[in-house]
Amino acid sequence: MKRFIPLLVFIVLAVFLYLGLYLNPREVPSPFIGRPAPDFTLPVLGQPGQTFSPADAKGRVWLLNVWAPWCVSCRQEHPVLMQLAASGVAIYGLNWKDKDGEAQALLARQGSPYVLTVDDRDGRVGIDYGVTGTPETFIIDKAGIIRMKHVGPITPEIWQKKFVPLLKELET
Amino acid sequence: MRRVLALAILLGILVFPALAGEARPNAENPEIEARLNRLAADLRCLVCQNESLAGSRADLAEDLRREIRTQMLQGKSDQEVIRYLTDRYGDFVLYRPPFKPVTYLLWGAPVLFLLIGGSVWYVVLRRRRNQQAEQTVSHEELQRAARLLESEENR
Numbered sequence: 253m254k255r256f257i258p259l260l261v262f263i264v265l266a267v268f269l270y271l272g273l274y275l276n277p278r279e280v281p282s283p284f285i286g287r288p289a290p291d292f293t294l295p296v297l298g299q300p301g302q303t304f305s306p307a308d309a310k311g312r313v314w315l316l317n318v319w320a321p322w323c324v325s326c327r328q329e330h331p332v333l334m335q336l337a338a339s340g341v342a343i344y345g346l347n348w349k350d351k352d353g354e355a356q357a358l359l360a361r362q363g364s365p366y367v368l369t370v371d372d373r374d375g376r377v378g379i380d381y382g383v384t385g386t387p388e389t390f391i392i393d394k395a396g397i398i399r400m401k402h403v404g405p406i407t408p409e410i411w412q413k414k415f416v417p418l419l420k421e422l423e424t
Numbered sequence: 425m426r427r428v429l430a431l432a433i434l435l436g437i438l439v440f441p442a443l444a445g446e447a448r449p450n451a452e453n454p455e456i457e458a459r460l461n462r463l464a465a466d467l468r469c470l471v472c473q474n475e476s477l478a479g480s481r482a483d484l485a486e487d488l489r490r491e492i493r494t495q496m497l498q499g500k501s502d503q504e505v506i507r508y509l510t511d512r513y514g515d516f517v518l519y520r521p522p523f524k525p526v527t528y529l530l531w532g533a534p535v536l537f538l539l540i541g542g543s544v545w546y547v548v549l550r551r552r553r554n555q556q557a558e559q560t561v562s563h564e565e566l567q568r569a570a571r572l573l574e575s576e577e578n579r
Contacts, residue, residue: 277473283514349483375487382512384470384484 282382282401289316289392290380294370297347298356304344304370306396313422314342316390317366318378321347321354323386329405333365336411341419345369348378348386391415393422456496463502464489466519467509476519 284290289306296302306316317333319326337343345366347355350373359369372378381390384403391400400418402410461478469480470488477485488509495505509517521527 280470280516281514283511349487375484376491379484379487379491379512382514384513 276403278384278403280384280403282398284382284390284398284401287398289390289396289398290377292370292372292377292380294346294372294377297345297359297369297371299368304368306392309342309344309392310396311394312342313394313419314344314367314392316344316346316381316392318346318348318381318383318386318388318390320350320386321352321358322350325405326387329387329407330362330365332406332408332411334363336406337365342367346377346381347371348383349373349375391418391422453497456493459496459502460489460493463505464492467506468517468519470513470517477517 291306293303293305296304319329333343343366345364345368347369350371353373355369355371359366370377381388382401387405389402389406390398393399399422400414402414406415464478465476467477469475469477469482469485471482471484472480475482475485477488491508492505495508500508506518515521515527521530523531
């Protein structure tokens with residue numbers, strides 16, 4: 253019995269290390285889940301004089317997609333978002349820290365998946381949402397409560413696994 | 425005179441690294457800056473997670489430092505600033521996590537390991553002592569020892 257102890261210790265250690273390989277350190281648990289989406293009022297991109305607040309989207313389930321023109325993974329995500337928008341998903345964009353104001357030209361060139369995009373130039377609203385990097389996507393329900401946060405680009409697989417079940421539940 | 429000069433030069437050389445030190449804070453208010461650095465050293469940068477908010481050059485870290493500076497200038501206490509950050513980023517920003525049910529195991533682990541190690545140590549020591557106590561010397565062995573000693577003396 254005694255000589256199996258090192259083996260047992262090794263197995264326990266190996267299991268922990270193995271599980272550790274699949275943990276994502278970027279997935280910081282968000283304190284916002286189940287809490288109302290922080291309020292803001294920001295100018296809408298490309299529509300001078302118009303502003304948007306989360307309250308304007310109340311009554312529908314919507315996605316808040318934090319992105320930026322300088323963000324490479326947002327470009328990866330872009331075609332997926334275009335498809336989702338075409339299938340009727342309400343995606344609102346938050347253009348985060350776009351100091352050079354390139355977002356509008358980019359959307360004009362590549363097409364916009366967004367109902368509208370707000371311009372958070374100094375990044376304050378992003379900080380209020382606990383954003384650490386782009387892209388990040390929040391699911392906000394009809395009552396304006398944040399139900400989920402996804403860090404990183406949305407892929408079709410992630411969409412099927414993480415988003416679809418929750419969205420179905422929220423729509424009913 | 426030469427000795428004094430040599431000493432002065434030596435002292436000058438020794439003092440130099442102390443002067444080099446950290447980069448000067450670039451704000452007008454050194455008091456706020458010192459407070460900011462002290463606080464930010466215990467906070468995690470969310471982008472490069474193994475760096476402190478004070479040491480990180482990530483864009484977000486600079487934004488957060490600016491935000492903290494603004495709030496301090498508005499007269500907010502350290503507690504309020506920390507609250508502002510944990511409300512947004514969770515306890516993850518704190519390098520010293522608070523003591524609450526989720527972190528009991530984290531904080532308790534050192535004590536737990538000490539207890540486990542201590543009891544293993546105790547058991548091992550006890551077992552060894554029992555073994556030594558059991559090793560009594562038999563009658564024959566004593567006689568043999570006596571014979572050997574005698575033969576030694578007779579030589």
